[in-house]
Amino acid sequence: MKNDPKLIQQYLAQQKAQQRYRFRRNVSSPQHVLINIDGKPVINFCSNDYLGLANHPDLIAAFKAAANQYGVGSGSAHLICGHTQAHQALEEALADFTGRERALLFSTGYMANIGVLTALAERSDVIYGDRLNHASLVDGALLSQAKPKRYQHNDMRSLAQQLNTQEEGNKIIVSDGVFSMDGDFAPLMPLAKLAQQHDAWLMIDDAHGFGVLGATGGGLLQQQKITQDQAPILMATLGKAVGTAGAFIAGSEALIEYLIQTARSYIFTTAMPAAVAAATLSSLNIITSASDRRERLQQRIVQFKQGASELGLRLMPSDSAIQPLLVGSNEKALKISQQLLDNGLLVSAIRPPTVPIGTARLRITFSAEHTEKMVDELLLKLNDTGLSYQE
């Protein structure tokens, strides 16, 4: 226990020595592909605002109008007096949009994952999670007190093996849809088949697919044609491609009603401001018909992958807007990130414990608003770092 300031100082010093120390930078502009950071303009290659909607005028207008109508604070939890018509309209739109019976808003994705897993799983149950799942899924499994099992990343043999070992209790399989630090996709159809064979429920966290993938932005489940029967629990966040904040769970009428009664991170927290819900509804309307944005994003991804492979950069197997470059050591990842920043490019160094030890990386993300020239600039500056000449 760190019940002594000296122990806390010791811990901080150790984190610094291991190049694991975290720090913040102050942004003084809207979230966009060009942002001002610590007073300096940079091209942003680390935001999750994949469609460039976080600063869209329609969203801002909807936000302002709702703030005029509802004020700023929601005043209480959804179950007391914080659930407005704006929240209700958004939940209905999200159910429609995902083709599911109902949807339920949560204040953050972290809370949605914790809420669902703790509400559904009991001590006698087993939660099977991909080794690279987001921290919120890991924490939700731990909090639920069910038996947590982790299978090798995207490895259906490893999962099947675990499912085959006799376990008592009910089973839930949980996976990121698009993996947040690797950018690759989960194999949803094989996951759904295994779930069906073993009488397990399947939950997919589509934080990085929602809005970006699928013909109308329905996400990885839309792209891979996965139904509510195959993956009864869909979670997606609103703070990434959607450009606002919060998250939702979509599924059956019974599931949502059960969560309203039991999910503690839903019940015991203040509802998101109504203005956020209204801005999100406006975003959803744009996303449905934003094929042009999704296409532009795709073009930038292809341009980057082509350019990077010509330069001999070590890309990871990703087709998404998340294009990590594996570096290895924390020190080197930080150094290259700083070098890029000195050259006007913001690329974050992702280190353990966010990723496994020895796999520190530059997590490069793209937006529909990036121009061809910006990506050229990134490739040029990446080449200057000498990253491509190492092994």
Ligand SMILES: *Cc1c(COP(=O)(O)O)cnc(C)c1O
């Ligand atoms: C960002 C993210 C979350 C958490 O969502 P927040 O709304 O930021 O709390 C959950 N799962 C995945 C895969 C994420 O990338």
